[in-house]
Amino acid sequence: MEKIEMIHGSGGQATSDxxxxxxxxxxxxxxxxxxxxxxxxxxxxxLALTTDSFVVKPLFFKGGDIGxxxxxxxxxxxxxxxxxxxxxxxxxxxxxxxxxxxxxxxxHSMAKTAEEAxxxxxxxxxxxxxxxxxxxxxxxxxxxxxxxxxISPAQIEKGDVILxxxxxxxxxxxxxxxxxxxxxxxxxxxxPLNDIVRSMINEGVPVHAMRDxxxxxxxxxxKEVAAQSGKTLMLQEEQLPVSAQVKDxxxxxxxxxxxxxxxxxxxxxxxxxxxxxxxxxxxxxxxxEDACRIGHVLRFEEEEEMQIKPDGGExxxxxxxxxxxxxxxLQGEGLPRIC
Amino acid sequence: MEKIEMIHGSGGQATSDxxxxxxxxxxxxxxxxxxxxxxxxxxxxxLALTTDSFVVKPLFFKGGDIGxxxxxxxxxxxxxxxxxxxxxxxxxxxxxxxxxxxxxxxxHSMAKTAEEAxxxxxxxxxxxxxxxxxxxxxxxxxxxxxxxxxISPAQIEKGDVILxxxxxxxxxxxxxxxxxxxxxxxxxxxxPLNDIVRSMINEGVPVHAMRDxxxxxxxxxxKEVAAQSGKTLMLQEEQLPVSAQVKDxxxxxxxxxxxxxxxxxxxxxxxxxxxxxxxxxxxxxxxxEDACRIGHVLRFEEEEEMQIKPDGGExxxxxxxxxxxxxxxLQGEGLPRIC
Numbered sequence: 084m085e086k087i088e089m090i091h092g093s094g095g096q097a098t099s100d101x102x103x104x105x106x107x108x109x110x111x112x113x114x115x116x117x118x119x120x121x122x123x124x125x126x127x128x129x130l131a132l133t134t135d136s137f138v139v140k141p142l143f144f145k146g147g148d149i150g151x152x153x154x155x156x157x158x159x160x161x162x163x164x165x166x167x168x169x170x171x172x173x174x175x176x177x178x179x180x181x182x183x184x185x186x187x188x189x190x191h192s193m194a195k196t197a198e199e200a201x202x203x204x205x206x207x208x209x210x211x212x213x214x215x216x217x218x219x220x221x222x223x224x225x226x227x228x229x230x231x232x233x234i235s236p237a238q239i240e241k242g243d244v245i246l247x248x249x250x251x252x253x254x255x256x257x258x259x260x261x262x263x264x265x266x267x268x269x270x271x272x273x274x275p276l277n278d279i280v281r282s283m284i285n286e287g288v289p290v291h292a293m294r295d296x297x298x299x300x301x302x303x304x305x306k307e308v309a310a311q312s313g314k315t316l317m318l319q320e321e322q323l324p325v326s327a328q329v330k331d332x333x334x335x336x337x338x339x340x341x342x343x344x345x346x347x348x349x350x351x352x353x354x355x356x357x358x359x360x361x362x363x364x365x366x367x368x369x370x371x372e373d374a375c376r377i378g379h380v381l382r383f384e385e386e387e388e389m390q391i392k393p394d395g396g397e398x399x400x401x402x403x404x405x406x407x408x409x410x411x412x413l414q415g416e417g418l419p420r421i422c
Numbered sequence: 423m424e425k426i427e428m429i430h431g432s433g434g435q436a437t438s439d440x441x442x443x444x445x446x447x448x449x450x451x452x453x454x455x456x457x458x459x460x461x462x463x464x465x466x467x468x469l470a471l472t473t474d475s476f477v478v479k480p481l482f483f484k485g486g487d488i489g490x491x492x493x494x495x496x497x498x499x500x501x502x503x504x505x506x507x508x509x510x511x512x513x514x515x516x517x518x519x520x521x522x523x524x525x526x527x528x529x530h531s532m533a534k535t536a537e538e539a540x541x542x543x544x545x546x547x548x549x550x551x552x553x554x555x556x557x558x559x560x561x562x563x564x565x566x567x568x569x570x571x572x573i574s575p576a577q578i579e580k581g582d583v584i585l586x587x588x589x590x591x592x593x594x595x596x597x598x599x600x601x602x603x604x605x606x607x608x609x610x611x612x613x614p615l616n617d618i619v620r621s622m623i624n625e626g627v628p629v630h631a632m633r634d635x636x637x638x639x640x641x642x643x644x645k646e647v648a649a650q651s652g653k654t655l656m657l658q659e660e661q662l663p664v665s666a667q668v669k670d671x672x673x674x675x676x677x678x679x680x681x682x683x684x685x686x687x688x689x690x691x692x693x694x695x696x697x698x699x700x701x702x703x704x705x706x707x708x709x710x711e712d713a714c715r716i717g718h719v720l721r722f723e724e725e726e727e728m729q730i731k732p733d734g735g736e737x738x739x740x741x742x743x744x745x746x747x748x749x750x751x752l753q754g755e756g757l758p759r760i761c
Contacts, residue, residue: 092477092759094637094683095752130469134511134562138431138549172473174560176515210477212558212759219551221513223473223562298433344433413434420431420551 087181092211109194131166131226144261146270150189154196157224162280165234166226172206174221178214200275236311238291243380249373255343274347300342318378426520431550448533470505470565483600485609489528493535496563501619504573505565511545513560517553539614575650577630582719588712594682613686639681657717
C-alpha cells in the first residue's frame with residue numbers, strides 16, 4: 084500500500100485495511116474502537132457545533148500541514164463561542180494517487196494537534212475519488228458551553244476595545260510562498276487557541292465577542308462582527324501588528340495584510356477596563372506573544388462627529404496619515420485554497 | 423451568477439453572496455441565522471455523533487441526488503444507534519464550473535429531506551476548488567440517545583433473527599445505470615428511515631443491533647456486525663429480497679446483490695419473539711413494504727453441528743441449492759462513488 088487507489092474507497096476489505104493501518108493507530112480511543120455508525124458521547128447542557136472543510140494546497144507548508152489546520156481551525160471555531168471543545172468527527176476525501184506516507188504524516192499531525200487541543204476524535208469517514216493525489220478534510224466539532232456563557236457580537240457595547248492576539252498574514256504568506264517556491268522564514272501561525280481562550284474565561288475576562296482571523300482576513304472578520312452587532316468598529320492602521328518580513332513581502336506583492344488569512348489568531352472585543360488583563364493573559368501564552376490593541380467600538384459622540392448613521396454596523400480604518408477609510412469585506416478572489 | 427468560480431471560495435463578498443442566494447433561503451433557521459463560528463444548540467444526556475462525505479457521481483440519478491443522499495445517509499447512521507436525529511452540519515466542497523442551478527436543486531433537495539427527517543441544519547461551510555463542476559458534501563449529524571437505550575452488535579444473542587427492510591441493490595443499480603446510460607425503471611432507494619426506526623422504538627421492539635445497508639452491501643454489513651458481536655450469522659439466499667428488475671440486471675452484468683449498496687435499507691437483529699411485530703411495523707412504513715426475514719444468529723448446537731469455532735464472528739450463506747458458503751466483506755473495488 085503506497086498510494087491511494089480507487090479500491091480504498093470500496094467500503095470493503097481495502098477500506099478496512101486502510102482504516103486499520105493509517106487511521107486507527109493515530110486516532111484510537113474508546114469511542115472509535117466501537118466502530119459503529121455513530122459515536123455516542125457524554126453530553127452537556129448546551130452544545131456548540133461547527134463544521135469546516137479544508138482544501139489548502141499544498142498539503143504541507145512551513146509551520147503546518149492540512150491535518151494540523153483541520154483540527155486547529157475547528158477547535159478555534161468552538162472556542163470563539165466560549166465552548167469547551169470536546170469531540171470531533173473527521174471526513175477524508177482522498178484523490179487517487181495520494182501517497183500513503185503523506186496521508187500517515189497528516190493523520191499523525193491531526194492526532195498530535197487534537198491532543199494539544201484536548202479534543203477527542205470520535206467518528207470518521209473516508210472516501211476516494213478520481214484525481215491527482217489531492218486531499219480534502221472535513222472536521223466537525225462539538226463543544227459544551229457553560230451555562231450563562233454568552234459570547235457573540237450581540238454583546239458588543241459602544242466604547243469596547245478591540246484586541247488581536249498577534250501578527251497578521253503569516254499563514255497567507257506561508258502558503259503563497261510555498262506555492263510560488265519563494266524562500267523565506269515566514270511560517271504559518273496555524274494553532275489551536277485553547278490556552279489563550281480558556282485562560283481568559285477562567286480568569287473571568289468579560290469577553291463580548293471573539294472571532295478567529297481566517298479566510299478574508301481581519302477586515303472581513305471585523306466587518307462581519309460590525310454588521311452582526313450593529314455597532315461601528317474603528318481600527319487603527321498604526322497599531323495593526325505585522326511582522327517585518329510579512330511587511331516586506333506585502334510591499335513587494337501589493338497584498339494587504341488587512342485581507343490576508345491567519346489560522347492561529349483571534350480578534351477580541353471587550354470592555355475598556357478589561358483590556359489590560361486580557362492583553363497580559365494573551366502575551367503570557369505561547370500563541371499570543373504579539374497581542375495588542377488595534378481599535379475600538381465607536382461611541383455615540385464619535386458617530387455624531389463623523390456624521391455617520393448611529394449603529395450602522397460599519398467598519399472604518401484610521402490610516403497612518405490620519406485619514407479615515409471605510410472598509411468592506413474582501414471583494415474579489417483573495418488567494419484561493421489557503422484553508 | 424451561473425457557475426461556481428474560484429471567487430466563490432474567497433471568504434469575502436462573493437462567498438457571502440453565494441451563501442445568501444443559494445444556501446440561506448433553503449436552510450434558514452434560528453441557529454443558522456446567527457451566522458456564528460459555531461452553533462450552540464440545546465443538549466441532552468447522551469449524544470450520538472456521525473460523519474459522512476458524499477462523492478456520488480453523477481450528482482442526479484433516478485430516485486435521488488447527492489443532496490438527498492447526504493441528509494438521509496447521516497440521519498440513518500444516527501438512527502442505527504437508537505438516537506433521535508436532531509442537528510446536522512453541512513460542508514460543501516465545490517469544483518469550479520458547478521452550475522449554480524444544479525447547486526440550488528441539490529440544496530433544495532437537502533432542505534426537503536431534512537424536513538422529512540426532522541433534523542435541523544445548524545452550521546455549514548463552503549469551499550471552492552479547481553476542477554470540472556464536481557461537488558462533494560460532508561454531513562455530520564448529532565442525535566440524542568434516550569437514557570438506557572443500547573443498540574449495538576454487543577447486544578446480539580444466539581438464536582436472534584435477522585430482518586431486512588426491503589429489496590437489495592436498487593441504489594447501486596440506479597447509479598450504475600445512470601453512469602452507463604442504461605434505460606430502465608430502477609430507482610435509488612435513497613431515503614431517511616426515521617419512520618421505521620422510531621416506530622419500532624416507540625412500540626418497544628427490543629432491537630439488539632441495526633445497520634443501514636450502504637457501501638459494500640448486505641454481506642459486508644453483516645460480516646462487520648458478526649465480527650463486532652463475536653456471534654456467527656447465517657443468511658438464507660432464498661429469502662434475500664431482490665426485485666425482478668435488479669435480478670435481471672445482475673444476471674446480465676454478473677453483479678452480486680449481496681455486495682451492492684443501498685441507501686434506504688436497514689438490517690435488524692432482534693429476538694425471534696419480536697420478529698413478527700418488527701416486520702409488521704416495517705411493512706406498514708412507506709420505505710419498508712418489502713421487509714422480510716433473511717437469516718438468524720447461530721445457536722450453540724448449530725455451531726457444533728457445523729464444526730465451526732463457537733463465537734467466531736463469521737458470516738455464512740445457506741445457498742438456494744442447499745450448500746453453505748462462508749462470506750467475507752467486499753473484496754476488491756465494487757462500484758466506485760456510489761455514495
